[in-house]
Amino acid sequence: MERLLIRGGHRLQGTVQICGAKNAALPQIAASLLSAEPLTLTNMPDVVDVHTMVRLMTHYGVTSTRDSSSVTLKADGARNVEAPYDIVRRMRATLLVLGPLVARFGAARVSLPGGCAIGARPVDLHLKALAVLGATIDLDGGYIVAKAPNGLAGGRIVFGSPSIGATQTALMAATLAKGESEIMNAAREPEVVDLAACLAAMGAQIEGAGTHRIRVQGGQALHAGRHEIVPDRIEAGTYAIAAAITGGHLELTGARLEHLSAVGEALEAAGVRLWPTDRWLMVARDGALRGIDIVTEPYPGFPTDLQAQFMALMTIADGASMIRETVFENRFMHVPELGRLGANITLQGTSALVRGVKALKGAPVMATDLRASVCLVLAGLAAGGETAVSRIYHLDRGYEALDRKLVRCGADIRRVPE
Numbered sequence: 001m002e003r004l005l006i007r008g009g010h011r012l013q014g015t016v017q018i019c020g021a022k023n024a025a026l027p028q029i030a031a032s033l034l035s036a037e038p039l040t041l042t043n044m045p046d047v048v049d050v051h052t053m054v055r056l057m058t059h060y061g062v063t064s065t066r067d068s069s070s071v072t073l074k075a076d077g078a079r080n081v082e083a084p085y086d087i088v089r090r091m092r093a094t095l096l097v098l099g100p101l102v103a104r105f106g107a108a109r110v111s112l113p114g115g116c117a118i119g120a121r122p123v124d125l126h127l128k129a130l131a132v133l134g135a136t137i138d139l140d141g142g143y144i145v146a147k148a149p150n151g152l153a154g155g156r157i158v159f160g161s162p163s164i165g166a167t168q169t170a171l172m173a174a175t176l177a178k179g180e181s182e183i184m185n186a187a188r189e190p191e192v193v194d195l196a197a198c199l200a201a202m203g204a205q206i207e208g209a210g211t212h213r214i215r216v217q218g219g220q221a222l223h224a225g226r227h228e229i230v231p232d233r234i235e236a237g238t239y240a241i242a243a244a245i246t247g248g249h250l251e252l253t254g255a256r257l258e259h260l261s262a263v264g265e266a267l268e269a270a271g272v273r274l275w276p277t278d279r280w281l282m283v284a285r286d287g288a289l290r291g292i293d294i295v296t297e298p299y300p301g302f303p304t305d306l307q308a309q310f311m312a313l314m315t316i317a318d319g320a321s322m323i324r325e326t327v328f329e330n331r332f333m334h335v336p337e338l339g340r341l342g343a344n345i346t347l348q349g350t351s352a353l354v355r356g357v358k359a360l361k362g363a364p365v366m367a368t369d370l371r372a373s374v375c376l377v378l379a380g381l382a383a384g385g386e387t388a389v390s391r392i393y394h395l396d397r398g399y400e401a402l403d404r405k406l407v408r409c410g411a412d413i414r415r416v417p418e
């Protein structure tokens with residue numbers, strides 16, 4: 001195990017290359033199971049979660065070849081077996097194989113998933129979607145058993161609340177379900193739109209991705225496809241906050257401002273400047289930070305995956321900030337760790353009241369999940385003295401070369417054995 005030693009107080013300046021989105025890559029890797037012909041995904045981020053997903057594919061007999069940042073997945077010899085718990089427990093996105101497996105093979109047995117401990121994270125909406133498309137679902141000793149021996153058939157799936165993963169499960173399964181499917185109250189995140197684009201490149205007929213109502217004409221075999229993964233809006237938002245928290249100036253190449261609208265608005269209200277350049281996106285802060293309130297919401301609202309990072313920023317703002325989490329009920333594990341660095345935060349139910357302090361002071365802290373760990377790194381960049389962040393394997397799950405990218409822009413960070 002490794003940890004990061006951060007000496008704070010350096011203004012970041014330079015250019016950061018934003019990678020393809022991890023959360024777009026994972027469902028698209030699972031989508032390779034839908035066809036016997038190869039799927040090539042370009043702009044693939046080099047992060048542990050992607051490696052885990054590709055390893056899971058190997059288990060299903062999908063071969064993969066990697067060429068710099070593109071991966072080709074071939075599922076011609078795919079077999080329908082039980083997913084090993086040891087892989088599945090590592091991340092929740094492994095659940096995304098369920099839809100493709102039952103759609104292509106008529107049956108699937110997948111362990112209930114693990115992943116970041118940020119709330120109850122049920123799977124009912126995934127199962128509901130498959131049941132509407134004609135699968136029978138049973139739970140057996142910690143496994144989901146889905147069966148559709150005569151194949152799936154199109155149907156009208158109405159979600160009570162929008163779920164990214166369940167929309168992706170529905171979308172993938174619907175491409176092979178005979179006839180028309182409709183997904184109502186679908187998630188509108190760019191990662192859903194990107195999955196639809198990837199499936200379209202494989203021959204699927206999909207309309208309405210990015211809106212609340214997606215329609216799919218399914219039942220045709222999918223063919224070989226090639227798709228470039230959308231840039232990671234959460235990685236871009238994280239580096240935007242890194243610029244802001246250090247009073248720095250960063251150019252984010254590859255970042256798409258249109259995917260960051262709520263984040264951009266919040267940063268500007270807090271005293272950070274963002275503007276598009278000929279090439280991409282600039283973020284800078286010269287003046288004081290102001291405390292502002294945010295509420296996490298499904299897209300296009302403020303993303304829950306940037307809540308922890310934004311909280312780190314607010315710890316040193318003038319005034320107070322109320323941060324309300326509405327997507328996951330238990331996503332405040334970073335709060336006591338930020339407290340160790342001198343932050344003044346009061347938790348009340350699903351809200352955190354952050355009273356800005358003059359300065360943070362370095363201390364040993366522990367990462368508890370992916371976004372919480374990066375929030376501690378950001379806080380460490382602003383804190384005086386040394387911050388040691390342990391358990392950074394969480395960080396490596398979702399950020400490609402985070403410490404190297406920050407060091408190139410002037411941060412003082414060392415990766416050392418635990």
Ligand code: UD1
Pocket residue numbers: 022023024026092093119120121122123124125126127161162163164165166187191303304305327328329
């Ligand atoms: C995805 C992201 C994750 C992000 C989250 C919310 C991936 C791989 N992960 O996770 O980084 O934090 O979106 O933006 O893309 N829910 C149910 N029943 C279900 C499924 C979800 O009640 O069957 C609830 C969840 O508990 C949560 C809400 O729906 O409260 C949204 O979750 P969802 O959008 O499904 O998140 P994930 O797809 O798991």
